[in-house]
Amino acid sequence: MTHDHDLVLRPTEAQTAAALNPAPGRNGGDLVVESLQGLGATTIFGLPGQHALGMFDALRRSQLEYVGLRVENNAGFAADAYGRVTGQVAPLLLSTGPGALMSLAALQEAAAASAPVLAIGSQVPSPGLGGGRHGYLHELRDQQASFRDIVKSVHIVRTASQIPSAIAAAWQSALTAPHGPVWVEIPQDVLLAETTLPVVTAMDATPQEVVPRPELTAVAAHLLSNASRPAIIAGGGVVRSDACGKLLALAEKLDAPVVTTFGGKGAFPWEHPLSLQSWLEDRHTTDFLESADVLLVVGSGLGELSSNYHTFAPRGRVIQIEADAGKLESNHAGLGIHADARLALSALLETVAEREDQAAAESVRTVLTQVRARIGAQELTLEQQLLASVREALPDTSPSFWDMTILAYWAWSAFDARFPNTMHSAQGAGGLGYGFPAALGAAAADRTRPVLAVSGDGGAMYSIAELATARQYDLPVTWLIVDDGGYGILREYMEDAFGEATATELSRPDFVALAESFGVPAVRTTPESLTEDLAKSFTEPGPSVVVLPAVLRMFAPTHL
DSSP states (O other): OOOGGGOOOOOOHHHHHHHHSOOTTOBHHHHHHHHHHHHTOOEEEEOOOGGGHHHHHHHTTSSOEEEEOSSHHHHHHHHHHHHHHHOSOEEEEEOSTHHHHTTHHHHHHHHHHTOOEEEEEEESOGGGOSSOOOOOTTOOSOTTHHHHTTSSEEEEOOSGGGHHHHHHHHHHHHHSSSOOOEEEEEEHHHHHSBOOSOOOOOOOOOOOOOOOOHHHHHHHHHHHHTOSSEEEEEOHHHHHTTOHHHHHHHHHHHTOOEEEOGGGTTSSOTTSTTBOTTOTTSHHHHHHHHHOSEEEEESOOOOTGGGTTTTOOOOSEEEEEESOGGGTTSSSOSEEEESOHHHHHHHHHHHSOOOOOHHHHHHHHHHHHHHHHHHHTTOOHHHHHHHHHHHHHSOTTOOEEEOSSHHHHHHHHHOOOOSTTOEEESTTTOOTTOHHHHHHHHHHHOTTSOEEEEEEHHHHTTTTTHHHHHHHTTOOEEEEEEEOSBOHHHHHHHHHHHSSOOSOBOOOOOHHHHHHHTTOOEEEOOTTTHHHHHHHHHHSSSOEEEEEEOOOOOOOOSOO
């Protein structure tokens, strides 16, 4: 009989010879790069710094593609997007102190959006560790403490032999549902010290599956099968677990209407008869979901944006499927099922009874008609026209990345993401500057499709330096900048709340001339020519900028 512990991988003669005679000149940085290659990485993001040079020198001896951005936070956003669109780990190489800390806002977004980013940061030399005041450049008393509140896990290296295992453990953590960012920290002297350790080859860091408990899915199936008015809220977990087909099959089997959260855009077909689309910031949708006698929430914690700013108060039974155990029943009591969305939906699909409800599609049409009537009464034709123009110009399979700007807030509710995993935004943590560097990360993952980034002029100023990155790597990204002369949404919030806005008006550059100074073609467009100008940019190679001078307004909220 063969036992699992007897299954030991035997090295080949060539592997043994290579292990006994490693190439001279390798150091700890090579162990980092070899570990990443052995785990399957192909693309690295980052920005070099003094303490991290051992890793960056090792890139020269590898087959990995390096995409270097100009600001660490933007490098983090690019890695976030790479992880989102590929579902694979995105390595991010950072230096110590200021360089590491500059990535924190991006890692917070990655954590909120469950993006698998593997951040590897350097540290001061080992003699400077421990919290003393040794006066090393970039020295912090406890650098890892700055990351512990943000990332899924922290992995500390103090010797060269610890590097492969630490990176493998971090890789597994990043890819275990819910995905998320992780932090690995290695001192400068460990990265620079020559090593005689064998070359790292293939490594195993298989993520753990989060399997639903069968007694819970049995109860959930019984509730759904016997419901009179079931409804489904589909969040980003459905998209990340590649469960959109399972969701569609379950909704059709139950005749249950589906609304997708802003993070779950594309999880359910927009024009399907059971699709309530994404109008979560509308009281008509909220009322409908509250009236469900059984509400299935998949891959969402029902946070602020997904609950109409916490005004949502379900009256029926709530079933919540969530890979993040901390989100189970965190906002609403119910039957919490800790599981990957795909595995749980598969279990439900096998066990629920088919039900027919002729009124379900009609109720969906009624809600959407009410929503459109409310929006239509607010004289917001320009905003709807611009969103329709973007949708018409953008190829269906092209990813889009939206900054925190008014057109993006419209897109959360009203944009038809025709394929899963094609619309992304910074709505997880809500930081400015996400759109353009994130689009660069997605373009680095797949150069065959044009990518769209959408920013306001305020958010665009966070990312101007990355025009150099776009040009250097010739990435096919079209950057749409909606220029309204300030922080438009904050201007609107302050005027509504106080009657007057403060600190929202901005002096800004000529974005067309600025882009052209980087060698990036740019055009100033109008609402009437937006579709044509965007469509043209998508057919041309490399990066481009489209500037739209326009002052937009949000639709009236219903939660106040």
